[in-house]
Amino acid sequence: MIGVIGGTGTLGRALREVLPVIKFHSRRDFDLRNVGGVERYLRKFLRELKVVINAAAYTDVDGAEGNPVEATLVNADFPKVLARVSREMGVRLVHVSTDYVFDGRVGFYYEDDYPQPLGVYGKTKLLGERYVLEENPDAIVIRTSWLYGPGGRNFFSRLPSMLLKGEEVKAHDGQLSSPTYAPFLARVIFEMLEGEVPGGVYHVTGRFPTTPFKAAVLLGDALGSRSRILLRSPGPGMEIRPRTSVLLSSRYRYDAPSFLKCMEEYVAFLRSSVES
Numbered sequence: 001m002i003g004v005i006g007g008t009g010t011l012g013r014a015l016r017e018v019l020p021v022i023k024f025h026s027r028r029d030f031d032l033r034n035v036g037g038v039e040r041y042l043r044k045f046l047r048e049l050k051v052v053i054n055a056a057a058y059t060d061v062d063g064a065e066g067n068p069v070e071a072t073l074v075n076a077d078f079p080k081v082l083a084r085v086s087r088e089m090g091v092r093l094v095h096v097s098t099d100y101v102f103d104g105r106v107g108f109y110y111e112d113d114y115p116q117p118l119g120v121y122g123k124t125k126l127l128g129e130r131y132v133l134e135e136n137p138d139a140i141v142i143r144t145s146w147l148y149g150p151g152g153r154n155f156f157s158r159l160p161s162m163l164l165k166g167e168e169v170k171a172h173d174g175q176l177s178s179p180t181y182a183p184f185l186a187r188v189i190f191e192m193l194e195g196e197v198p199g200g201v202y203h204v205t206g207r208f209p210t211t212p213f214k215a216a217v218l219l220g221d222a223l224g225s226r227s228r229i230l231l232r233s234p235g236p237g238m239e240i241r242p243r244t245s246v247l248l249s250s251r252y253r254y255d256a257p258s259f260l261k262c263m264e265e266y267v268a269f270l271r272s273s274v275e276s
Contacts, residue, residue, distance in 0.1 A: 002193075003049045003091075005032075005082070006056030010152040011096060014186035015053060023049065025056075032056060033073045035081070042085045051193055052086055053094040054079060057125070061100070062237050064120040075124035076131055083135035093136050094189060099145035099177055099205075101126040104242025107176070110250045111143075111201045119240025129201065138199040140192060142185075143247055145205045149182030150269055155212055160267050163216070163225040171212040174234030176244040178205035179215060181262035188254050203247035208259035215259065222260055223267070 006012045007024030016022065023045070030041045046052055057075055058064060064071040079095055086093040100122035101115040117123045132139050148156035155171070156179045162169050188204050210218070216229045 001049050003045060003052040005052065005054045009055055010147055010149050010157065010182045011055040011185060013151045014149055014182035015055065017183065018186040018190050032078045033070060035073060035077055038078060038081050039085060042082060046086060046089050046091050049091050051092040051094065053189065054082055055096050061119060061121045061240060064124065065240065068120045071120055071124045076127040079128040080131035080135055083132040083139055087136040093132065093139040095128070095132045095139055095141050097129050097141055097143045098122065098125050099143060099245035099247050100242060101129065101143065102242050102245050104244050107244035108246045108248055110248050111203055118242065140197060140199060141201045142189065143201065143203050144180045144185055145177045145245060145247055146179040147182055147185065148179055149266060156215070159216060159219060160263060161270055163220050163223050163227050164267070164270065166226040169216050169227050169229045170232045171216045171229065172232050172234040173211045173213045174238055174243065175241060176209055176211050176246065178207065178209050178246055179259060180206045181266065184257060184262060192252065197252060200251065202252045203249045204254060205247045206259055206262065207256035209246045210259065219263055
């Protein structure tokens, strides 16, 4: 049986559709910030599991600057305990991380490139990676970027709906990375587990590096949208974000569908949800 921590998030929802036999944790089941009780909860949750996937994270990049303690609890301290307990109980661990562990100066990064995060979010995620592999060297750490899909609230998750409704879209050209469709990432995670890949860090993203503005124009044209797509300035907070963070894979070969192919699948889902 496979367990998922963070079962109601964007990736957690996608994993529900892919994994064969699953057990989910959500915020209502246990508060991951409760460090005092987390080990007892995990020993109960991990019982009878063969694999656990940690898809939970404090992802508010700006909010983390004002809440470093909470971000550290969720992104670093919890994964550390999870890694130790999963190792002790013989449960394979998959931990999901981010391109924000890099500063963006080099721009294109392989798994062995030196991480140097800019903000609290990236720093806590990097600390979580290191804790996980220290406590459980057999763990799989997957870095991804700009995850979007059903249930997501970020720009790429909201973009198709805005374009379909003809709403005005304002987007910037200040960051370049690879939008990653959550159902695609979920499928790759399942393939990696089936293939029993060794522990370590892996990069898995969509194959189309772009900026939010260029992606909006491309998708708007593909959908024949009536939306006005306006270029705006990046705004505050860019100093804690990598400007260019394209993740390259040297450790695992996967076939990523195109950005428009992923969006086509996502748009079909959105339309069917409206009809039902």
